[in-house]
Amino acid sequence: MPNQSADTLLQSFRNKVTRNIVWAGAITQLLLAGVQVWLVHYIQAAVLLAAAIVLAVIAYWYRSKRIPDVWRVIFMMLLTSICFASIRTNGAIGVYWAYPLLVASFFMFRDGFAIALASVVTIVMSAAALLYMPVSDGWRITASLLVILVLGSVFVVMLGRMQKLLHQLVVTDTLTGLQNRHRLNNVLSQLIHNFRRYHRPASLIMLDLDHFKLLNDKHGHLFGDQMLKQLAARLKATLRINDQLFRVGGEEFLVVMPETELEEAVKVAEKLRLAIANTPFDGKDAQAHLTISIGVAQLRAEQTWAEWINTADTALLEAKRKGRNQVCKAESYTPTA
Ligand SMILES: Nc1nc2c(ncn2[C@@H]2O[C@H](COP(=O)(O)OP(=O)(O)OP(=O)(O)O)[C@@H](O)[C@H]2O)c(=O)[nH]1
Numbered sequence: 202m203p204n205q206s207a208d209t210l211l212q213s214f215r216n217k218v219t220r221n222i223v224w225a226g227a228i229t230q231l232l233l234a235g236v237q238v239w240l241v242h243y244i245q246a247a248v249l250l251a252a253a254i255v256l257a258v259i260a261y262w263y264r265s266k267r268i269p270d271v272w273r274v275i276f277m278m279l280l281t282s283i284c285f286a287s288i289r290t291n292g293a294i295g296v297y298w299a300y301p302l303l304v305a306s307f308f309m310f311r312d313g314f315a316i317a318l319a320s321v322v323t324i325v326m327s328a329a330a331l332l333y334m335p336v337s338d339g340w341r342i343t344a345s346l347l348v349i350l351v352l353g354s355v356f357v358v359m360l361g362r363m364q365k366l367l368h369q370l371v372v373t374d375t376l377t378g379l380q381n382r383h384r385l386n387n388v389l390s391q392l393i394h395n396f397r398r399y400h401r402p403a404s405l406i407m408l409d410l411d412h413f414k415l416l417n418d419k420h421g422h423l424f425g426d427q428m429l430k431q432l433a434a435r436l437k438a439t440l441r442i443n444d445q446l447f448r449v450g451g452e453e454f455l456v457v458m459p460e461t462e463l464e465e466a467v468k469v470a471e472k473l474r475l476a477i478a479n480t481p482f483d484g485k486d487a488q489a490h491l492t493i494s495i496g497v498a499q500l501r502a503e504q505t506w507a508e509w510i511n512t513a514d515t516a517l518l519e520a521k522r523k524g525r526n527q528v529c530k531a532e533s534y535t536p537t538a
Pocket of ligand 1: 409410411412413414415417421422423424426429450451452525
């Protein structure tokens with residue numbers, strides 16, 4: 202199971218981009234300090250050297266930590282101010298830095314916030330160009346900055362939509378439309394956190410179709426698929442809104458139940474069992490009587506999510522062993538190791 206969601210990956214990408222920009226800033230300051238030494242401007246050289254050291258320390262400090270948003274905004278505003286000052290002093294030479302700065306804000310921040318910050322950078326840079334450069338140049342620079350702002354904003358919006366879509370595809374089972382096991386890790390970890398911190402109970406229901414192979418062999422795989430879809434819909438319709446249903450294997454499903462003690466979870470499991478066993482399923486060309494076997498486990502102290510799933514799985518095997526179409530509960534905690 203992947204531990205990192207698409208969101209975390211993008212966040213760590215932004216972090217890396219920011220850190221590399223800080224490194225680039227440190228190296229640039231160092232080079233400029235060298236130029237000042239060559240020009241025999243020792244005070245300016247010392248100031249630039251100090252700035253290079255500060256930036257290098259920040260980049261090193263955050264080599265493994267996430268740079269807080271507020272620091273990234275401050276850093277961006279600092280660069281914008283330096284760029285503004287550079288345009289004021291050096292004219293066109295300072296403008297060259299406005300473009301990478303604008304592009305960087307799209308990489309360093311997300312969605313609307315990136316667009317808002319890029320807009321601020323555009324306004325400040327345009328103001329500098331209009332104030333301190335010939336008017337015709339100032340307008341041209343403003344127009345080109347606006348083009349980059351629009352293109353960058355479109356890029357950020359499309360990236361955000363693509364990210365959502367990809368995330369949806371990764372966590373969704375295409376046949377049933379249920380969540381798959383990729384999101385399970387996060388959901389269970391959260392419940393374990395709530396249990397350890399606030400003593401909130403939680404239970405798992407692990408269920409598996411009985412003799413599904415026989416059904417596939419008799420009616421074909423497509424019929425089996427129809428059954429899985431209908432089964433998922435019926436399970437979902439029977440569950441409460443707070444319970445989350447996952448398809449974790451071919452014909453294996455898992456219900457995650459926050460705020461639920463074992464006995465209450467067993468009642469829900471029994472309700473699910475009856476909902477499946479009592480009403481036949483209608484396929485395209487035939488009807489099928491399905492049954493499910495169920496294992497139920499409440500989260501116990503010090504269990505990891507893998508151990509918790511394992512106890513539910515053991516109870517499910519017990520239900521299969523006892524003859525199927527029944528609910529078994531995990532009475533005691535059995536560690537995996
Ligand atoms: N149609 C269909 N069948 C699937 C899918 N995923 C797994 N299966 C089938 O599910 C069957 C599972 O077989 P077994 O593990 O032997 O389990 P079973 O026949 O249900 O027997 P018990 O679990 O012991 O009651 C296999 O035939 C798989 O091919 C799927 O997405 N669609």
